[in-house]
Amino acid sequence: MSGACIVMTTVSGEQQAKAIATAVIEARLAACAQTMPIASCYWWDGKVVDDAELLILFKTAADKYPALETKILELHPYDTPEIIRLPVDGGFGKYLAWIEKETR
Numbered sequence: 635m636s637g638a639c640i641v642m643t644t645v646s647g648e649q650q651a652k653a654i655a656t657a658v659i660e661a662r663l664a665a666c667a668q669t670m671p672i673a674s675c676y677w678w679d680g681k682v683v684d685d686a687e688l689l690i691l692f693k694t695a696a697d698k699y700p701a702l703e704t705k706i707l708e709l710h711p712y713d714t715p716e717i718i719r720l721p722v723d724g725g726f727g728k729y730l731a732w733i734e735k736e737t738r
Contacts, residue, residue: 636730638722639699641692643706643715644674651688654709663702664692665736695737696721 641664645651648669655667668691675684694702699719706717722730 636722636725637696638725638730638733639694639696640720640722641694641699641702641706641717642720643690643692643710643717644672644687645690645711645715646685646687648688650711651690654706655690655692657709658692658702658705661701661705662737663698663705664694665733666693667691668693693733695734698737 643654645654651669655669658664659667669688670691672687672689673684674687675682677683692702696719703717706715
């Protein structure tokens, strides 16, 4: 079991994604942030919505999650943003050590 986790959120535009990712990395709340375009289909305000979004994946230490969530909420434009923490239960030791080092 590692002390790492992946935190994910989505935004509607590239500028939003870059702003959030950069602020999180500069604050050392994550070692890495990756963005990728996705198609999202979901219920919102009583109707089905089909949107293009950007998914941001943050690689971080599990103990950084509370501060990371706070930072995302501070910068996120959505009323109810997706913020999900996924545990990392294994991985390449040198990479996991790098995550730990870069978030200290």
